[in-house]
Amino acid sequence: MSLRSLKLPTIDFINKRKYAMAFSALLLIVSIISLGLQGLKLGIDFTGGTLIEVGYQQTADLEDIRTKLASANYAGTNVQYFGSDTEVLIQLEPQAISSAKLSSSIIQMLGDGIDVRRVEFVGPKVGEELTNDGGLALLYALIGILIYVAFRFEYRFALGSIAALVHDVIITLGVFSILQIAFDLTVLAAILAVIGYSLNDTIVVFDRIRENFLSTRHIEPMPIVNDALNQTLARTLMTSLTTLLVLLALFYLGGEVIHSFAGALIIGVVIGTYSSIFVASTMILALGISKEDILPSEKEKKEIDARP
Amino acid sequence: MNHYPIWKNALIVFFIFISALYALPNIYGSDLAIQISGTGDYVVQDQDVKNIKNTLLDNEIDYKSVGLVDSRILIRFEDSQSQLSSKALLKNTLSRNYVVALNLAPSIPQWLSNVGGKAMSLGLDLRGGVHFLLEVDMEAVVSMAIDRYYNELRTVLREDRLYKSIRKEGNLLVVSFKTENLKTEAKKLIKDELSDLNIVEGSETDLQLSLEISSSAQSAAKSSALKQNITTLRNRVNELGVAEPIIQQQGSERIVVQLPGVQDTARAKEILGAVATVEFRLVDEKNDLQTAVQSGKIPVGSKLYKFRDGRPLLLKTSVIVTGENIVDAASGVDNDNNPMVSITLDSAGGRTMLETTKEFLHHRMAVVYIENKVETIIEDGNIVKKRSKTQDIINAATIQGTFSNRFQITGLDSARAARNLALLLRAGSLSAPIEIIEERTIGPSLGADNIQKGLLSVLVGFALVLLFMGWRYRVFGLVANLALTLNLMIIVFILSMLQATLTLPGIAGIVLTVGMAVDANVLIFERIKEELQLNKNIQKAISAGYAKALLTIADANITTLIASLVLFSFGTGAVKGFAVTLSIGIITSMFTAIVVSRAVINLIYGGRKVEELAI
Numbered sequence: 041m042s043l044r045s046l047k048l049p050t051i052d053f054i055n056k057r058k059y060a061m062a063f064s065a066l067l068l069i070v071s072i073i074s075l076g077l078q079g080l081k082l083g084i085d086f087t088g089g090t091l092i093e094v095g096y097q098q099t100a101d102l103e104d105i106r107t108k109l110a111s112a113n114y115a116g117t118n119v120q121y122f123g124s125d126t127e128v129l130i131q132l133e134p135q136a137i138s139s140a141k142l143s144s145s146i147i148q149m150l151g152d153g154i155d156v157r158r159v160e161f162v163g164p165k166v167g168e169e170l171t172n173d174g175g176l177a178l179l180y181a182l183i184g185i186l187i188y189v190a191f192r193f194e195y196r197f198a199l200g201s202i203a204a205l206v207h208d209v210i211i212t213l214g215v216f217s218i219l220q221i222a223f224d225l226t227v228l229a230a231i232l233a234v235i236g237y238s239l240n241d242t243i244v245v246f247d248r249i250r251e252n253f254l255s256t257r258h259i260e261p262m263p264i265v266n267d268a269l270n271q272t273l274a275r276t277l278m279t280s281l282t283t284l285l286v287l288l289a290l291f292y293l294g295g296e297v298i299h300s301f302a303g304a305l306i307i308g309v310v311i312g313t314y315s316s317i318f319v320a321s322t323m324i325l326a327l328g329i330s331k332e333d334i335l336p337s338e339k340e341k342k343e344i345d346a347r348p
Numbered sequence: 349m350n351h352y353p354i355w356k357n358a359l360i361v362f363f364i365f366i367s368a369l370y371a372l373p374n375i376y377g378s379d380l381a382i383q384i385s386g387t388g389d390y391v392v393q394d395q396d397v398k399n400i401k402n403t404l405l406d407n408e409i410d411y412k413s414v415g416l417v418d419s420r421i422l423i424r425f426e427d428s429q430s431q432l433s434s435k436a437l438l439k440n441t442l443s444r445n446y447v448v449a450l451n452l453a454p455s456i457p458q459w460l461s462n463v464g465g466k467a468m469s470l471g472l473d474l475r476g477g478v479h480f481l482l483e484v485d486m487e488a489v490v491s492m493a494i495d496r497y498y499n500e501l502r503t504v505l506r507e508d509r510l511y512k513s514i515r516k517e518g519n520l521l522v523v524s525f526k527t528e529n530l531k532t533e534a535k536k537l538i539k540d541e542l543s544d545l546n547i548v549e550g551s552e553t554d555l556q557l558s559l560e561i562s563s564s565a566q567s568a569a570k571s572s573a574l575k576q577n578i579t580t581l582r583n584r585v586n587e588l589g590v591a592e593p594i595i596q597q598q599g600s601e602r603i604v605v606q607l608p609g610v611q612d613t614a615r616a617k618e619i620l621g622a623v624a625t626v627e628f629r630l631v632d633e634k635n636d637l638q639t640a641v642q643s644g645k646i647p648v649g650s651k652l653y654k655f656r657d658g659r660p661l662l663l664k665t666s667v668i669v670t671g672e673n674i675v676d677a678a679s680g681v682d683n684d685n686n687p688m689v690s691i692t693l694d695s696a697g698g699r700t701m702l703e704t705t706k707e708f709l710h711h712r713m714a715v716v717y718i719e720n721k722v723e724t725i726i727e728d729g730n731i732v733k734k735r736s737k738t739q740d741i742i743n744a745a746t747i748q749g750t751f752s753n754r755f756q757i758t759g760l761d762s763a764r765a766a767r768n769l770a771l772l773l774r775a776g777s778l779s780a781p782i783e784i785i786e787e788r789t790i791g792p793s794l795g796a797d798n799i800q801k802g803l804l805s806v807l808v809g810f811a812l813v814l815l816f817m818g819w820r821y822r823v824f825g826l827v828a829n830l831a832l833t834l835n836l837m838i839i840v841f842i843l844s845m846l847q848a849t850l851t852l853p854g855i856a857g858i859v860l861t862v863g864m865a866v867d868a869n870v871l872i873f874e875r876i877k878e879e880l881q882l883n884k885n886i887q888k889a890i891s892a893g894y895a896k897a898l899l900t901i902a903d904a905n906i907t908t909l910i911a912s913l914v915l916f917s918f919g920t921g922a923v924k925g926f927a928v929t930l931s932i933g934i935i936t937s938m939f940t941a942i943v944v945s946r947a948v949i950n951l952i953y954g955g956r957k958v959e960e961l962a963i
Contacts, residue, residue, distance in 0.1 A: 093794070095793060139723050139724075139783075139784070140480075140617055140621070140784035140787045141617065143787070143789075144613075144614040144617060147614070148614070155791060155793050156613075156789070156791045157790075157791040157793055157794035158789065158790055158791060158794055159613065159787060159788070159789035160787065160788050160789070161784070161786065161787040161788075162785075162786050163483075163724050163783075163784075163785035163786060164724060164731045165724060165731055165785060166481065166785050166786045168731070173918050174918075176918065177914055177915065177918035180914050180917075180918070181910070181911050181914040181915075184910045184911075184913075184914060185907055185910055185911065188906065188907055188910055189907070192903060225923055226853060226923070226926075228923070229853065229915060229923040229926050229927075232911055232912075232914065232915045233860065233911070233912070233915070233926070233930065235911050236907065236908035236909075236910075236911030236912060236930075237864065237908065239904075239907045239908065239911070240864070240867070240904040240905070240907060240908050241904075243900070243903045243904045243907055244871065244900055244904055247899065247900040247903055247904075248900070251896075271878065272874075274874050274877075275867075275870050275871055275874045278820065278870045278874070279864070279866070279867040279870050281816065282813045282816060282817070282863050282864075282866050282867075282870075283860070283863035283864055283867075284863075285809060285812040285813055285816060285863065286805075286809030286810070286812065286813060286859050286860065286862050286863035287809075287859075287860070287863065288809075289805045289806075289808040289809035289812060289859070290805045290809065290856060290859050292805075293801060293804050293805040293808055294801050294802065294805040294856070294859075295797060295798060295801035295802075297473075297794075297798065297852060298801075298802075298805075298852060298853075298856055301853070301856060302856070305860070
């Protein structure tokens with residue numbers, strides 16, 4: 041007899057795991073190749089440089105702006121529309137002399153009647169620091185989570201969840217690399233939030249796997265894991281849906297500044313949902329989880345028994 | 349079963365009431381206002397309020413109210429026209445003891461602010477403004493300290509004619525002696541009187557010593573340079589007239605400056621980073637300029653300077669007075685309509701000036717403008733600091749009559765240059781060069797857009813989730829919706845209480861919380877459904893659903909909390925704002941989704957016979 045009652049879905053996730061593995065492997069390989077070949081299109085937060093967003097009364101003449109910049113000898117500039125054709129984003133790579141004054145002189149050059157909407161200048165040293173700090177933050181987040189999950193569950197669960205997280209982060213980065221979307225500090229924040237979110241999903245599934253191991257006499261891990269996935273499926277999908285709903289609102293209505301942030305979260309939530317179903321649980325099966333690993337040790341049992 | 353004791357329900361209601369009360373201030377808008385505060389030691393008083401009221405009445409400017417709060421005067425206006433014209437008016441009529449700045453003042457009703465209600469403050473990205481990160485050139489600080497010790501060392505050792513020579517080598521002072529005895533004596537003297545100087549280990553030879561500044565003295569010099577720069581920056585920002593500026597130390601060599609609502613960011617940049625001062629020197633009229641320029645031999649006691657247009661001039665090395673002696677400076681125009689700065693010296697400076705002008709009547713005196721710059725540049729792929737010092741003569745004129753502490757300087761490029769110089773002289777000079785290493789400016793129009801778009805996306809996202817939950821879980825969905833609404837309110841309440849600054853990423857954090865907060869309810873409801881399918885009694889299903897979901901919710905939320913705490917600890921401004929609202933949202937969602945929703949479910953279904961659950 042199965043634990044499942046009639047209305048719960050009975051999808052055989054475990055037998056489909058080979059396809060999932062192949063799919064994940066493909067995504068990972070493509071992501072890693074793209075990251076290796078063309079890398080991320082790092083924003084000025086990390087490279088250093090200057091960014092100016094200006095608004096015009098009418099449609100802006102990009103060619104005119106480019107000519108002006110070129111005649112003033114600003115090398116490495118990128119001029120594009122931002123959101124609408126009355127708004128222009130000018131980006132300058134770090135110049136030989138990179139100072140906060142650069143933006144003032146460019147704004148002066150563009151002439152009167154423009155609305156300066158945003159200026160960002162990041163010195164080369166600061167860019168370097170932010171890159172290091174960003175990398176460290178990812179690392180610390182992963183280590184913190186590893187410790188918590190190992191402490192609350194068991195090391196195989198910790199490894200399984202980290203595998204799922206690394207999977208999610210690499211693929212999300214991969215999408216940013218393939219589509220060459222600007223990767224700035226807010227996107228990094230989004231990726232850290234994805235780590236939190238994806239983990240949230242994974243933990244819910246793991247919790248159920250542990251509960252099922254404890255509550256049944258079954259010792260075969262595969263059906264237990266499969267049951268857990270089915271039991272949590274409705275919740276996994278519901279939560280992903282509500283989260284995606286608000287993210288879509290943010291993506292379409294939140295404005296250009298928040299666009300890539302919301303985009304990163306949308307990609308991350310989709311990948312994270314997939315990985316919590318297919319990757320994390322497959323990993324713990326591959327690591328050879330069994331009922332004995334879950335049961336409280338003798339010492340813990342005594343502690344539990346000693347409780348009133 | 350499924351019944352909360354009355355005290356528990358009462359506690360929940362009480363907490364919700366309190367958070368509603370203190371979230372309330374945020375729904376009132378802001379008034380356009382002018383903020384007037386005292387500079388330095390001066391504190392504005394009731395008398396000032398009366399004077400300002402009279403000034404406004406005399407000039408027939410309409411205002412909403414004038415009040416004195418937390419030792420600053422706040423004048424509220426109906427429209428920006430009267431706000432701007434009053435700013436110009438008050439800036440002209442009030443003395444320099446006052447800082448006049450544009451501001452936005454939250455218009456919270458009196459009763460609400462009486463009970464301590466405060467609105468969240470809006471970040472620079474929502475209201476417009478500038479954020480600067482400035483770095484103090486600490487190498488310059490150390491090298492200035494070396495110069496200082498060099499002089500002290502000479503003074504200390506000279507009394508007994510102990511040394512043969514002292515020279516600077518990088519950050520070291522190398523002293524040589526004629527005999528070993530003199531060296532021993534000097535060492536004792538240095539130890540007693542210049543304890544900040546250490547002998548570099550292994551550098552001592554028979555007749556020579558190398559000295560370095562002890563690390564404690566170095567860090568003392570650095571921290572005092574940083575503090576002094578912060579003071580100077582604060583003076584300069586006050587001169588610019590900014591309401592609620594933030595000027596803070598960050599780390600050991602950086603200063604964060606945030607100026608909300610600044611319109612002329614180019615000027616702010618010029619003013620903050622400038623290390624400029626003036627010196628007054630006599631022109632060397634004994635030696636011939638042409639010979640000196642052609643032969644390259646500069647006479648002893650003189651130095652070759654240049655005008656801005658490149659013309660050379662010999663000036664005496666001894667300085668009459670420097671910018672340090674200037675106590676006040678104001679820009680204006682002279683009789684010929686040229687921009688000028690009128691200077692007031694302190695008493696010591698005034699005395700020296702009087703003596704000099706008496707002695708050298710009809711000689712020429714020059715004003716030298718000195719500017720120190722430090723820039724970080726990329727050279728062959730390496731990041732290096734480039735320092736430069738410009739010393740230009742801006743004016744050299746014949747002393748027509750004696751004067752002491754009040755006079756004018758002319759020869760400035762433009763009215764703007766005169767204004768800037770006057771401001772810099774008033775606010776005092778920076779003790780070490782600083783450089784802007786990061787700037788983030790948000791124009792007022794983008795700020796307004798960000799607020800509007802941020803609010804819209806929160807509302808739309810929120811509405812979508814409400815609809816979806818109501819459709820999927822019916823009565824339970826409505827309960828979850830109530831919990832979600834309360835959650836939003838409690839987040840706003842906590843942010844207001846912490847007086848946190850709301851930023852666009854902060855709004856994104858709230859939006860994400862809205863999406864994720866329902867997770868706890870989804871977990872519980874799905875669990876209740878499962879329990880029902882196991883043919884459990886309805887009341888038992890509800891309580892089992894809550895009980896079994898609890899640990900899962902805790903585990904899931906704690907891990908997310910870990911991620912957002914990491915975000916907070918590493919993050920810069922933008923990322924921090926996101927992390928703060930996300931963390932708060934996670935914690936409050938546990939309360940609303942578990943405790944509050946349970947209380948409501950208990951009220952609806954608890955303690956009675958229920959045939960069917962609308963779930």
